[in-house]
Amino acid sequence: MKSSKSASRYAQALLDLAIEQNKVDAVAADMKYMATVCAENPDLENMLQSPVVKADKKIAVLNAIFDQFDQLTNLFVELIVKNGREAYLSQIAASFDVILKEYQGIVPVTLISAHKLDEQVKKEIVSKVQASITGTVELTEKIDADLIGGFVVRMGDTQIDASVASQINKLKQRLTR
Structure with missing residues (x-):
């Protein structure tokens, strides 16, 4: 339960930033792609959840996979990893979709x-x-x-x-x- 609350908070923060910087469509596309990639690649999920893999390696892997992302999304992903919340990335992406739909009515x-x-x-x-x-x-x-x-x-x-x-x-x- 705590993780989904955290994921929702992070997703809301990302949406707020995307609105502020007028990048909602770009960030929404990034998060949709991230959710798809995480769902289709259990090895990626395992790597993100592994305490053995260092944060800088995780960032390098994520940057390589998601190199076409908007700068805001990339900075957000880096912040999540640096804060040790990378295991929540797929939940954050799913929460972002729900919160975005709510925002769009x-x-x-x-x-x-x-x-x-x-x-x-x-x-x-x-x-x-x-x-x-x-x-x-x-x-x-x-x-x-x-x-x-x-x-x-x-x-x-x-x-x-x-x-x-x-x-x-x-x-x-x-x-x-």
């Missing part, structure tokens, strides 16, 4: 259904969700055959479950009382 919404939904049905669901929030909906669709039918909408801590499986479970609970 983008609300991630996940729509889960038993099968691919018709475009008209999707539009209706998105418009209902859009009416209940402030910001822009960023829709991610998932298919889960276990729902049997209907859909589940998730946004932040809120979940709207209009699935057949949920209705069957509720009916089953009422009948077993």
Whole structure:
């Protein structure tokens, strides 16, 4: 838990600096790339978490991998490593994406259904969700055959479950009382 709080704080600080220096797009692209590289390379994660590898070697490796990064991002990464927080870099990159979306007024919404939904049905669901929030909906669709039918909408801590499986479970609970 402590690490994700730290990651969020570092990500917020980086976003604040990027806004101040008018480099939000460049830093966002850098952090997205960093998250991808860290996720796809467990050896990099292991090296970052290793106490055996010295900070200057870690900085050299990161500079070689991320040489095309904006100067602000490079300085930020160096600061993180010098402060001994390099193990949090992938978490910071993920937190940055969440905080950036919040800053931009983008609300991630996940729509889960038993099968691919018709475009008209999707539009209706998105418009209902859009009416209940402030910001822009960023829709991610998932298919889960276990729902049997209907859909589940998730946004932040809120979940709207209009699935057949949920209705069957509720009916089953009422009948077993």
